[in-house]
Amino acid sequence: MLRLAIQKSGRLSDDSLNLIRECGISFISSSLKLKTECTNFPLEILFLRDDDIPGYVADGVADIGIVGENVLVEEGKQELTVEKLGFSKCRLSLAVPKSAEYNSVQDLNGKNIATSYPNLLQAYLQEQGVKANIHTISGSVEIAPSIGLAEAICDIVSSGSTLISNGLKEVERVFKSEAALIATKELSEEKREILEKLLFRIHAVQRARK
Numbered sequence: 001m002l003r004l005a006i007q008k009s010g011r012l013s014d015d016s017l018n019l020i021r022e023c024g025i026s027f028i029s030s031s032l033k034l035k036t037e038c039t040n041f042p043l044e045i046l047f048l049r050d051d052d053i054p055g056y057v058a059d060g061v062a063d064i065g066i067v068g069e070n071v072l073v074e075e076g077k078q079e080l081t082v083e084k085l086g087f088s089k090c091r092l093s094l095a096v097p098k099s100a101e102y103n104s105v106q107d108l109n110g111k112n113i114a115t116s117y118p119n120l121l122q123a124y125l126q127e128q129g130v131k132a133n134i135h136t137i138s139g140s141v142e143i144a145p146s147i148g149l150a151e152a153i154c155d156i157v158s159s160g161s162t163l164i165s166n167g168l169k170e171v172e173r174v175f176k177s178e179a180a181l182i183a184t185k186e187l188s189e190e191k192r193e194i195l196e197k198l199l200f201r202i203h204a205v206q207r208a209r210k
């Protein structure tokens with residue numbers, strides 16, 4: 001039996017479960033259960049916080065998982081990637097108050113930037129030769145400029161409407177992300193075969209969607 005970790009409840013959950021269902025795999029899901037065994041395929045599903053998924057897969061507690069590349073790369077676990085899945089597309093962007101004068105990323109030198117993605121942001125700033133102070137906060141990043149915590153933020157953007165409603169404008173795209181299938185490094189022969197079967201079905205679903 002192969003163990004798959006997916007997000008319990010959030011932006012990845014529905015698309016992750018739909019993908020499994022479209023693969024013809026049946027299971028009973030209840031919002032109270034943290035794991036479920038599929039009835040017609042050797043797969044067990046664990047429901048976790050998305051941030052915990054790369055660690056569980058790296059440690060082999062789960063064999064495979066579905067997680068956003070933003071979380072995966074932030075946690076330094078991109079080597080677990082098997083393939084991109086094409087949903088939950090978003091970007092990690094820098095934004096400043098819409099009234100702020102902004103010409104280039106160099107304007108962020110010496111500024112305070114609030115983010116939940118300090119590693120991705122640091123790598124980007126370093127590449128651009130910018131030295132800024134990164135303030136790591138776990139949520140509500142968009143309010144940081146209006147409460148005086150930072151002059152800029154670096155957060156996930158999809159439609160852009162959250163930035164607009166908080167009086168911010170997107171100025172740089174730091175990282176492009178989508179959901180990815182990840183797998184632990186050491187899979188037994190038996191589990192590798194199940195993964196191959198699952199990938200075969202995923203590819204068929206993806207072809208049918210095109």
Ligand code: PRT
Binds near residue numbers: 161
């Ligand atoms: O509880 P748990 O820790 O599992 O979930 P979470 O709250 O950490 O994550 P969740 O469910 O919000 O997002 C899961 C994953 O979905 C992220 O890691 C991304 O890979 C992906 N994703 C896709 C998004 C978005 N789109 C998105 N729009 N993650 C977050 N957002 C947020 C963003 O943080 C901002 O607050 O939505 C807001 C911006 O949206 P727009 O459309 O207004 O631009």
Ligand code: ZN
Binds near residue numbers: 051
């Ligand atoms: Zn999370």
